[in-house]
Amino acid sequence: MKVFGVDIGGSGIKGAPVDLERGDLADERYKVLTPQPSTPDAVADCVQQVVEHFGWSGPVGATYPGVVTDGVTRTAANVDKAWVDRNAAALLAGRLGGGTGGCPVTVLNDADAAGLAEMHFGAGKGRRGTVIVLTFGTGIGSAVFSDGALVPNTELGHLELHGHDAEKRASTKVKDDEDLSWQQWAHRVQKYLAHVEMLFTPQLFVIGGGVSRKAAKFLPLIEGIRAEIVPAQLQNNAGIVGAAMAARAASRDGAAAPAGAGASAGPVSTGPAAETDAATSQVGWPADP
Template sequence: MQIFGVDIGGSGIKGAPVDLERGDLAQERHKVLTPHPATPEGVADGVKQVIDHFADARPDRVGITFPGVVTGGATVRTAANVDKSWIDVDARALLSKKLGGLPVTVLNDADAAGVAEMHFGAGRGRKGTVLLLTFGTGIGSALFSEGVLVPNTELGHLELNGHDAEKHASTKAREDHDLSWEQWAHRVQKYLAHVEMLCSPELFIIGGGISRKAHKFLPLIKGIKAEIVPAELQNNAGIVGAAMAASRA
């Protein structure tokens, strides 16, 4: 069975067929830019472009991540970094129709990344409380207790300095404000300290594209009691986790 994973982000939509035995991409991923405004129809077209790129590997099932709360594997409840017209949309029905009736599974993007990291990556075999945080256009979160996901935590929207934390400490915030690695690490440190106070994790896994550059900022973060490690699947974790969700549906 050919399972695809597609990861919808605030800046890009990327996907590939996934080898679920290895927990890795079966082919090099394809990426298109997220349309602006990122309306349901526009984003669905982007997802179709990604799938159609792999003309030699027609999927049997597709797992798709969404940057917001998704309930019941279908209904979008929040849309911080895409168009607000997504709210209350049945994303599963919309995307399945766009893909010609293919079976589709939809879940929160950070939750998908977390599931992949807990099974194949930095969280493999870890018990207790583990928190994966994805830093990108926003900050996504996936919370695990004894290996079990607590879905849709959305801890990037905690208040920090009077604003959503992701407005202060996301990768986009670093780029928008032209912050040095030291300056950005200080913001991330404040955010991690706040989350640690609330959740007391034994392990933080830092994901998203920025995980490829973990050596530039993780050593600068001080005073956090929990272990902090970069995601092993890096920015492919969401794709792999989406495919895992589709295979289990």
């Protein structure tokens, strides 16, 4: 089964049809730059461009870099403040379907989407205990799983680190903006991981975002963390795949736009029970085909 996924980021908006049998893109992704200012209407124009590039008509899953509840975006750290309390699901569905409902849209937090994909298809598959997926990019996103259940909208990139939001110290954007060496940046990431580990005691950290392609350059430099640390297997496509998964689940549940795969409804299970009864889940975990 193919479903369309769009990943809205602070610097780029990318999407593609996703083969949910394999957990991989069914076509080469199409990417445009995030408009500046990144107002809801301007971003919606870009999402429309990405979706129409493929001539897609059907359910669409879209990520958003912030808190999402019931289709409404509640925060706006790395996009225009006009997104706060905006019904993003309705905005995008109206734009893509022309008001006909041809493209029902499901919206969820970007890191939650990446986490769902990694837990089902990637580095977290089959892992129990506490798993934390962290996405490094314009900011730092987080997805926290406890025995396969997602705790949505954790936004751990906003934990304080040396008097600043952690993402203002340790995101890959900061690495580039400050021209940090891999050693310098890894030291900051290490401090951040140590803080998160102190709070959650995870068994596994999965490091995602585009920088995961270069894991060999920085992961060996991170020391003193008890949890296992691995790069994301789906790398920078995880958000697209997770968005498509959420859209499929919403379609099966008969909900057109349930806000980030029901991000506010409760935990998302990725364990055995989810695999047998996920189609009835209110939180958007897709059942295996």
